Amino acid sequence: MTKKHTRKYTIRKWPIVILVLIFVIAGSGWYIYNRYFAGDQWKPLLQAKLKEIILKSTDSLYHIEYSDFDLNLASGNATLSDFKLVPDSAVYQKLVAEKKAPDNLFTLSVKKLSIKNVGAKKAYQEKVLVIDNISIDKPDLTIVNKRYSFNDTVKVGKPKTPYEIIKKIFKQLRIDSISLKDISVKYINKSNPVTKLTALKHLDINISNILIDSLSALDNNRFYYTKGVEFILHDYKIATPDSMYYAELKKIYFSTAKREIILDKVSLTPRYNHTDFYEKLGTSGDIFTLKFKQIAIIDIDLQRFLRDQKLYAGTMGIDKANVQIYSNSNYKGKKSIKIGKDPHQALQKVALDMKLNKLNLIHSDIVYSELDATTQQTGVITFNTTTGHFFNVTNDEDVKKTNPFMIARISTHFMNAGPLQVNFKFNLNAKDGAFNYSGTLGKFDGRILDKLVKPLAMVHVRSADVERLNFNVNASNYGGKGHLEFYYKNLNVDLLKKVEGKKELQSQGLISSIANTLIIDNDNPDSKGRFRPGPIDLKREPTTSFFSFLYKGLLDGLKPSVGFTKKTEGTVNKVVTKVSTLVDKFNKFKADRKQRRLERQARRQAKKDSIANLKKQQQ
Numbered sequence: 001m002t003k004k005h006t007r008k009y010t011i012r013k014w015p016i017v018i019l020v021l022i023f024v025i026a027g028s029g030w031y032i033y034n035r036y037f038a039g040d041q042w043k044p045l046l047q048a049k050l051k052e053i054i055l056k057s058t059d060s061l062y063h064i065e066y067s068d069f070d071l072n073l074a075s076g077n078a079t080l081s082d083f084k085l086v087p088d089s090a091v092y093q094k095l096v097a098e099k100k101a102p103d104n105l106f107t108l109s110v111k112k113l114s115i116k117n118v119g120a121k122k123a124y125q126e127k128v129l130v131i132d133n134i135s136i137d138k139p140d141l142t143i144v145n146k147r148y149s150f151n152d153t154v155k156v157g158k159p160k161t162p163y164e165i166i167k168k169i170f171k172q173l174r175i176d177s178i179s180l181k182d183i184s185v186k187y188i189n190k191s192n193p194v195t196k197l198t199a200l201k202h203l204d205i206n207i208s209n210i211l212i213d214s215l216s217a218l219d220n221n222r223f224y225y226t227k228g229v230e231f232i233l234h235d236y237k238i239a240t241p242d243s244m245y246y247a248e249l250k251k252i253y254f255s256t257a258k259r260e261i262i263l264d265k266v267s268l269t270p271r272y273n274h275t276d277f278y279e280k281l282g283t284s285g286d287i288f289t290l291k292f293k294q295i296a297i298i299d300i301d302l303q304r305f306l307r308d309q310k311l312y313a314g315t316m317g318i319d320k321a322n323v324q325i326y327s328n329s330n331y332k333g334k335k336s337i338k339i340g341k342d343p344h345q346a347l348q349k350v351a352l353d354m355k356l357n358k359l360n361l362i363h364s365d366i367v368y369s370e371l372d373a374t375t376q377q378t379g380v381i382t383f384n385t386t387t388g389h390f391f392n393v394t395n396d397e398d399v400k401k402t403n404p405f406m407i408a409r410i411s412t413h414f415m416n417a418g419p420l421q422v423n424f425k426f427n428l429n430a431k432d433g434a435f436n437y438s439g440t441l442g443k444f445d446g447r448i449l450d451k452l453v454k455p456l457a458m459v460h461v462r463s464a465d466v467e468r469l470n471f472n473v474n475a476s477n478y479g480g481k482g483h484l485e486f487y488y489k490n491l492n493v494d495l496l497k498k499v500e501g502k503k504e505l506q507s508q509g510l511i512s513s514i515a516n517t518l519i520i521d522n523d524n525p526d527s528k529g530r531f532r533p534g535p536i537d538l539k540r541e542p543t544t545s546f547f548s549f550l551y552k553g554l555l556d557g558l559k560p561s562v563g564f565t566k567k568t569e570g571t572v573n574k575v576v577t578k579v580s581t582l583v584d585k586f587n588k589f590k591a592d593r594k595q596r597r598l599e600r601q602a603r604r605q606a607k608k609d610s611i612a613n614l615k616k617q618q619q
Helices: 014-036 043-057 089-097 120-126 162-166 274-281 302-308 343-348 397-402 446-457 509-519 546-561 566-618
Strands: 002-004 062-065 068-072 077-087 104-118 128-145 153-155 172-189 196-212 228-239 245-255 260-270 286-300 311-328 354-371 378-394 405-414 418-427 435-441 459-475 479-497 534-539
Touching (some): 302 311, 446 546, 534 546
Antiparallel strands (some): 172 196, 228 245, 405 418, 418 435, 435 459
16 A cells, blocks of 8 residues: 655765665675684685675665675674666666665765774674774765656555664674765756756765664664764855856765754855856846855754754854846846745745754955946946844744744944945735835935946035934835935035046036036025935836845935925926027027138138139239
């Protein structure tokens, strides 16, 4: 009788299974040697017996090969050279036909396996195998994955545990430590139409205090029969699934005893320059370049991970991140839709259920740059020496039922000039991606804003003494509403325009003077103490990214704060039209006057020429 179930992500058990298999080989060698083959010609008999054990324990799917197995009973040491675990293709095809084949097929080779201080006497007399250390040098493992529908059923009964595998030979297996150095792993996925290969190299694994007996599986203080497992992966590089980026890291360290994962020198970099990136992508969007000195996840709930395949952890620390985000609004191709792609919404789409109590961002720099379609120039906004704390970082439905909000509190230096405090409150259950952002920007020289507003708004800030800016915005995928309070003095700007054929933006001198005199208020509050608030009511275009919308929302509130309301905008347009008309008339007058002058000069010259010709004829 079988029971159908949906295939889900499960913890990979093959490393433990293969290690147990090696233990069985080594221990069986000692046991069989002492019991049956203590004479001179023991090697051929031992090899035959070991092969028999492996064939029986794997239903003839695997056999072993090795060049030598040296035993030293006096020291309790042994060396297994050129060991191989090889699948039998004929048996495998037979199992496929019988619908009994496993989804994964392994091929393992080990250059050298060293075993130190084996208790041979205890193994023989008490059936208890005790080993001080096993060292495995340069193991090379290939896993071929081919999913079969007949394995999508849960059959009555449980698979054999490691203890059930060894109990006919040993009552107990104890190993103080195991070290695997410079492991190579190839994972070949043949479950899809296109075969994919994933490879890992330079992996080290250290295992401490292994115990396999009738009770060890019930010990909650152990991780797969061990007191601790350490994984160390060096110099890893892989292309992202969309082939647009490279992900690289110097080292990954994972410890089950310490319950932590540490990643050193992590980076995500585009594989192409900006122009080629958009051509390959076929649509607009943000281009990310990310670098992190270190990412650490601590206090991992391993039992929950093993039981439920959910990542619950106390804290994630991100140290010295450098985040660069580039957007090209000038891109002429298809515009990518950003609805549902804000950071907190992207978190909900992560395949692995997770919950981080706290995420700490430490001493990081964030740069957002955007190429404007009109000016053909790039505006830049920076957040330097950023430190932030995020709470309740989760996509787990059970957690969100109790607390659906992710909170962020961030401290940074805006444009490396003014202190900025920002708070975010993300609604993780909201279908429209609802969130709130609020904060305070401290005192700074407003001329630094030129890097942002000159390319993107065609405004040159000649002077501005910013005292303080407060803001509070309720936003979503579709827009934002809120208010802004902008305290400043001595504001003076130049309005710019794009002139065809010229690279630099050109000043609109007369119009700028009119704007500074009639429209823009130099101070807020003004000389009479009247304060102008900055209401925010901005519709968000579907193609506007999260980061672009944040600053555009604030710009929407800055306009009325400096006196540039919809009413004054209409006034400006009328004045500009009148001034432009007067300028056009004046220019026409000058042109006409010049033309008349040229015509008079031409007539005078013609008269002179005529008189000169008459004189020549009279002579």
